[in-house]
Amino acid sequence: MIVVIAKCFPGRLTLDARFLVPVDPPAVLILFGPSGSGKTTILRCLAGLEEPDRGHIRFGKETWFDGAAGVRATPQVRRLGCMFQDYALFPTETVAGNVAYGLSDLPPKERKARVEEVLALMQLHGIESMKPAQLSGGQQQRVALARAIARRPRVLLLDEPLSALDAPTRARVRGELRHLLKQLAIPSVVVTHDWGEALALGDQMAVIGGGQVLQVGTPQEVFNRPQDAEVARIVGIETALAGRVRETVDGLATVEVDGVTLHALAEEDVGPDVFVCVRAEDVVLGHGGTGTTSARNQLRGRVVDISSMGALVKVGLDCGFPLSAVVTRSAVEDLHLSPGMPVTASMKAGAVHLVPRRDAEMR
Amino acid sequence: MNWIAIGLTIKLATMTAIALLVVGLPIAYWVSFSRWRWKFLIESVVALPLVLPPTVLGFYILVAIGPHSPVGRLYTDLVGHPLPFTFEGLLFASVLYSLPFAVQPFASAFDQVDRRLIETSWTLGASRVATFFRLILPMSVAGVVTGFVLSFAHTLGEFGVVLMVGGNIEGVTRTVSIDIYDEVQALNYAGAARTALLLLAASYLILLAVYAMNRKVWAVWPQK
Secondary structure (H helix, E strand, O other), X not given: OEEEEEEEEOXXXXXXXXXXXXXOOOOEEEEXXXXXXXXXXXXXXXXXXXXXXXXXXXXXXXXXXXXXXXXEOOHHHHOEEEEOOOOOOOOOOOHHHHHHHHHOXXXXXXXXXXXXXXHHHOOOOOOOXXXXXXXXXXXXXXXXXXXXXXOOOOEEEEEOXXXXXXXXXXXXXXXXXXXXXXXXXXXXXXXXXXXXXXXXXXXXXXXXXXXEEEEEEOHHHHHHOOOOHHHHHHXXXXXXXXXEEEEEEOOEEEEEEOOEEEEEEOOOOOOOEEEEEEOHHHOEEEOOOOOOOOOOEEEEEEXXXXXXXXXXXXXXXXXXXXXXXXXXHHHHHHHOOOOOOEEEEEEOHHHEEEEEOOOHHHO | OOHHHHHHXXXXXXXXXXXXXXXXXXXXHHHHHOOOOOHHHHHHHHHHHHHOOHHHHHHHHHHHHOOOOHHHHHHHHHHOOXXXXXXXXXXXXXXXXXXXXXXXXXXXXXXXXXXXXXXXHHHOOOOHHHHHHHXXXXXXXXXXXXXXXXXXXXXXXXXXXXXXXXXXXXXXXXXXXXXXXXXXXXXXXXXHHHHHHHHHHHHHHHHHHHHHHOOOOOOOOOOO
């Protein structure tokens, strides 16, 4: 799916975005950006709910939008599955009625069978005759997703799919959603501003800032190698490495990354394969550093490069794996940091975040 | 009591309310969903019968459907007799007179429907018409019933428009309110009082039903 769109909101934002959604094989594209960056508007343009000023949207051989040729496909004919931030469940319909809503062109028998199938897939049996108001947040989210996938959409559009959930539910549902997206194998576009969601769900990630696509790559690439300071500021996390959980004791996980052992808080059950994420500003640099501190992770490494980011300085390290740190200019001077120099990097266990990673065979 | 007038009035009110369902729902849909910048012009016209004296409204309708107007001539050519001082003419006038009582509750019910629900319905393949009947109308039941009942009740008591357009023909255009006027003119206060009481009771009961239906909290019903 090719998307080239522009739309001007006078005084607020000028949207000018171009990107691809991989369809064959189907992939999950993350639109990542702060609020007000235009990512929801992009999603609404894809759905046909909003009209760009210029550009085109093509899906395979179909043209969904072409500003110059005057082509505007309605949302109805695009055959998408949409899930909005607050789910937009139909309050007058039951759970089963919501799921069946998009299936009115099927004969009754097939419709019933498809509803059954989707209810089973989304584990909604037992609540199918309830009204949305009676459901918990997690259940509402599953119903909204069930309704979106029931008519076998060609593209799935999810706007902040987990943001309306409370934190413990979010972690669980994130895992469920990840498995579901792989199982469905429908090209998907997911809008989020949460790096955990981006890493857990995305195959590709487009960073959106000020209405423009700033960088495209796998989530890991983007987090580890933001192409400029603006992307780095938006993604806010500089190190995301594939790791494996060795053991979890009393909520403290021991993780191995490229042969180096790290300690992290295990806030949720993340499974053995994880991304280990560290924000550069959480990394403390020092010399020698054999003294006992409260930081559970003390890594010996070497300075690889030093680059200025205004008042701060980004220091690239090699600790057996690449690690980024952000420190002040005066710290660099006090520590006499220069490339090739040995240093100790410390991080509290709470600064090392674990995000579930897809099983190797699914990649 | 003049049962002929009562029967005629109920027939007129019922047909007016039904006609307003047919005419009022599309107008209300347009009023609620149109993004046209001059929409307020049409909204004001729809609300006009609320403030206009019934005699003024009646006068214009009389002129508009009279034998000297193009509409009146066309009707006379088609049907064979002129529209004023007939039941059909009265029905036409009543529909215009009660228009805001139907359109405004309909439109405010439509306004309450979250636009994201409507957009979701479109993305699920439902056309605009299907979305109206499957989503918007079921969500607006209370407002639609309110508009139906209010236009019925409002038509029950109309006087000025009936007199201007319908005249006072027994069994054709003599409604309850005109009957009361006639009784008073004939100094038959007892007869007028009985009919007036009936109209008062009917109007009160209807409004009671409307307000009870629009109540958010049901004290007398168990919470589900």
